[in-house]
Ligand SMILES: [Zn+2]
């Protein structure tokens with residue numbers, strides 16, 4: 001370990017490097033990062049990708065569909081907010097676990113934190129949690 005480097009880093013009051021999951025990049029812009037146009041563009045792409053999955057979940061919520069065992073491994077959603085893979089192995093209905101995951105307290109907490117951290121706006125919280133449009 002280079003002790004000198006550590007001390008120098010502490011002295012100059014630069015923001016620490018942080019990884020932005022939305023941009024998939026490291027940056028040292030701290031809280032300002034979320035206001036940058038590049039980040040805002042990435043964020044809207046990021047959210048619209050997840051939006052298409054929410055559309056699927058809503059579809060299966062309205063029209064419960066029996067999940068055939070052979071396809072259950074494909075019927076899975078990566079929750080970008082919780083960093084959590086929602087498996088449907090063992091589910092009887094398509095997206096059953098996703099349908100119960102989205103309104104959960106844990107998901108809501110992570111979702112709000114994400115919107116706060118990345119500047120998505122709380123308007124999205126209802127959409128990505130409670131099946132409200
Ligand atoms: Zn970013």
Ligand SMILES: [Zn+2]
Pocket residue numbers: 079080081082083084101102106107110
């Ligand atoms: Zn989640």
